[in-house]
Amino acid sequence: xxxxxxxxxxxxxxxxxxxxxxxxxxxxxxxxxxxxxxxxxxxxxxxxxxxxxxxxxxxxxxxxxxxxxxxxxxxxxxxxxxxxxxxxxxxxxxxxxxxxxxxxxxxxxxxxxxxxxxxxxxxxxxxxxxxxxxxxxxxxxxxxxxxxxxxxxxxxxxxxxxxxxxxxxxxxxxxxxxxxxxxxxxxxxxxxxxxxxxxxxxxxxxxxxxxxxxxxxxxxxxxxxxxxxxxxxxxxxxxxxxxxxxxxxxxxxxxxxxxxxxxxxxxxxxxxxxxxxxxxxxxxxxxxxxxxxxxxxxxxxxxxxxxxxxxxxxxxxxxxxxxxxxxxxxxxxxxxxxxxxxxxxxxxxxxxxxxxxxxxxxxxxxxxxxxxxxxxxxxxxxxxxxxxxxxxxxxxxxxxxxxxxxxxxxxxxxxxxxxxxxxxxxxxxxxxxxxxxxxxxxxxxxxxxxxxxxxxxxxxxxxxxxxxxxxxxxxxxxxxxxxxxxxxxxxxxxxxxxxx
Amino acid sequence: xxxxxxxxxxxxxxxxxxxxxxxxxxxxxxxxxxxxxxxxxxxxxxxxxxxxxxxxxxxxxxxxxxxxxxxxxxxxxxxxxxxxxxxxxxxxxxxxxxxxxxxxxxxxxxxxxxxxxxxxxxxxxxxxxxxxxxxxxxxxxxxxxxxxxxxx
Numbered sequence: 001x002x003x004x005x006x007x008x009x010x011x012x013x014x015x016x017x018x019x020x021x022x023x024x025x026x027x028x029x030x031x032x033x034x035x036x037x038x039x040x041x042x043x044x045x046x047x048x049x050x051x052x053x054x055x056x057x058x059x060x061x062x063x064x065x066x067x068x069x070x071x072x073x074x075x076x077x078x079x080x081x082x083x084x085x086x087x088x089x090x091x092x093x094x095x096x097x098x099x100x101x102x103x104x105x106x107x108x109x110x111x112x113x114x115x116x117x118x119x120x121x122x123x124x125x126x127x128x129x130x131x132x133x134x135x136x137x138x139x140x141x142x143x144x145x146x147x148x149x150x151x152x153x154x155x156x157x158x159x160x161x162x163x164x165x166x167x168x169x170x171x172x173x174x175x176x177x178x179x180x181x182x183x184x185x186x187x188x189x190x191x192x193x194x195x196x197x198x199x200x201x202x203x204x205x206x207x208x209x210x211x212x213x214x215x216x217x218x219x220x221x222x223x224x225x226x227x228x229x230x231x232x233x234x235x236x237x238x239x240x241x242x243x244x245x246x247x248x249x250x251x252x253x254x255x256x257x258x259x260x261x262x263x264x265x266x267x268x269x270x271x272x273x274x275x276x277x278x279x280x281x282x283x284x285x286x287x288x289x290x291x292x293x294x295x296x297x298x299x300x301x302x303x304x305x306x307x308x309x310x311x312x313x314x315x316x317x318x319x320x321x322x323x324x325x326x327x328x329x330x331x332x333x334x335x336x337x338x339x340x341x342x343x344x345x346x347x348x349x350x351x352x353x354x355x356x357x358x359x360x361x362x363x364x365x366x367x368x369x370x371x372x373x374x375x376x377x378x379x380x381x382x383x384x385x386x387x388x389x390x391x392x393x394x395x396x397x398x399x400x401x402x403x404x405x406x407x408x409x410x411x412x413x414x415x416x417x418x419x420x421x422x423x424x425x426x427x428x429x430x431x432x433x434x435x436x437x438x439x440x441x442x443x444x445x446x447x448x449x450x451x452x453x454x455x456x457x458x459x460x461x462x463x464x465x466x467x468x469x470x471x472x473x474x475x476x477x478x479x480x481x482x483x484x485x486x487x488x489x490x491x492x493x494x495x496x497x498x499x500x
Numbered sequence: 501x502x503x504x505x506x507x508x509x510x511x512x513x514x515x516x517x518x519x520x521x522x523x524x525x526x527x528x529x530x531x532x533x534x535x536x537x538x539x540x541x542x543x544x545x546x547x548x549x550x551x552x553x554x555x556x557x558x559x560x561x562x563x564x565x566x567x568x569x570x571x572x573x574x575x576x577x578x579x580x581x582x583x584x585x586x587x588x589x590x591x592x593x594x595x596x597x598x599x600x601x602x603x604x605x606x607x608x609x610x611x612x613x614x615x616x617x618x619x620x621x622x623x624x625x626x627x628x629x630x631x632x633x634x635x636x637x638x639x640x641x642x643x644x645x646x647x648x649x650x651x652x
Binding site: 052055166168169171172175176178179182186188189191193194196217220221224225227389390391393394395397398399400401402405406409411412414415417418421422425426427429430431432444448451452455456458459460462 | 508509511512513515516519520523526527530534535536537538539540541542543544547548550551554555557558561568570571573574577578581582584585586588589590592593601604605608609611612613614615617621625629633637641643644645
């Protein structure tokens with residue numbers, strides 16, 4: 001325990017330098033802004049900011065990017081409550097009770113509870129990362145390559161289980177991601193693979209052009225097509241502070257929401273959206289008066305808002321301690337680390353203590369900043385909603401092009417991005433959720449390398465995966481999850497959770 | 501039959517199978533090797549085969565159960581957004597950043613069928629975006645991008 005304290009103090013030493021405070025603030029500010037704007041999400045924004053991080057220190061880069069991620073969770077709830085439009089998918093359930101509260105003139109308390117719940121969840125989970133991260137990493141150091149293969153398979157399987165919509169499509173999307181990850185130079189033999197002789201592809205398909213195309217461009221095309229671009233008007237907010245009764249009523253909901261959120265955040269494939277849904281349905285189930293839900297119950301705001309922020313931060317646990325991203329956003333963070341020459345994995349905490357603890361400390365700093373950004377400054381964000389999409393989307397489009405170009409100063413990457421924009425549009429038309437693809441793209445090369453090494457060490461004996469106990473446990477877990485999702489009543493439950 | 505061809509799951513399955521076969525064909529020259537000494541082609545073949553199988557399963561299932569049909573898309577936003585990005589990629593070196601941005605922004609604005617954006621607003625948007633991007637990327641981050649056509 002004193003160790004942790006000393007480490008946290010060291011972390012604050014890193015996070016509280018002027019440069020890092022500035023980056024954290026910038027990240028939170030951008031995160032809130034894009035959280036408020038419905039057309040653009042944290043994934044696109046983080047991809048857009050990746051090129052900028054080349055000029056920062058590795059800690060600074062991660063601090064800024066994670067600020068964008070959890071900042072978006074705060075911003076998303078603002079629009080959900082005020083104008084019934086969730087800025088992010090993770091605040092979809094907040095609409096139900098948040099907007100109902102706003103209709104009854106209680107927008108202020110709803111916003112305040114959302115922010116307080118997020119701050120509470122953020123602080124608790126940050127502590128959890130500090131406590132759970134290092135021991136997890138030391139366990140992970142015992143892993144052999146076969147165990148890594150098994151844990152990655154478990155991650156991919158649960159990504160399928162928790163993905164939106166059809167499970168089969170999610171499987172296909174992950175496999176396609178793994179395949180795209182193989183394009184480029186083979187590390188073991190030095191041969192070019194699947195490049196079609198195009199020289200931009202020799203180093204592999206870039207993470208940034210792919211995600212900007214798949215998410216940024218495709219989103220613009222779909223938004224323009226649906227004509228879903230009108231401006232929104234919100235009523236002015238009066239009376240921000242919740243009453244003591246409000247706080248009392250929502251405290252238990254915050255605690256439960258935080259617990260649910262942390263669990264779904266750690267789970268591979270989980271994340272803020274499913275966490276918020278689950279927290280809301282749990283709250284409704286344990287409530288003594290479930291009929292109030294949907295009509296402005298304050299617990300219905302407190303629980304999902306705590307859960308989505310808790311999940312957004314708990315995702316960092318597997319990413320930092322195992323080097324395995326639990327979702328697409330964390331895959332992007334891993335991409336950012338690799339840009340700086342840091343190999344993600346269990347060694348990070350021991351070898352780069354300032355990076356790990358600095359990032360953790362910055363989350364506390366960021367959460368406090370976000371409460372200030374979101375409560376007193378709420379008027380500014382409401383104004384931001386009135387920026388017409390006609391100005392917004394050309395700006396996003398240009399930023400995608402120029403951001404991709406700066407990666408390697410080549411127009412080739414911009415063309416790769418455009419191609420993935422077209423593919424992303426096709427996926428959207430076919431109801432295929434592209435986020436699992438990103439997970440496959442990042443895990444693909446790691447999976448191949450460990451698979452190859454495991455097979456070399458075992459002389460081509462496939463039974464190595466069941467003979468090693470660690471690997472066996474992970475494989476059994478994966479098989480159990482897969483079997484569970486096939487069971488009809490669980491499948492129905494999963495569909496319900498997404499529909500509600 | 502026509503229902504099946506327009507079915508979202510059927511089309512998605514076919515698309516995945518196409519990617520799988522494309523991968524197999526592109527990687528046809530790579531040596532597979534054996535499990536204990538994998539060549540460059542072993543893992544890609546495994547993955548492509550898996551993709552083809554999953555895609556086929558998706559397409560086959562859609563034939564059995566009734567799914568949703570794909571909605572008609574609009575060509576204009578799709579084509580013009582694509583064109584705007586391609587213009588950026590292809591014009592940047594001959595024309596320089598400033599003129600390329602003008603072309604890309606104008607193409608992008610044309611993609612929005614519902615917009616009633618006026619010429620003055622368009623010029624203003626161009627000026628702001630050119631100013632911001634030149635400021636951030638060329639002046640601030642010192643990225644080597646030509647600003648004007650090479651001849652000047």
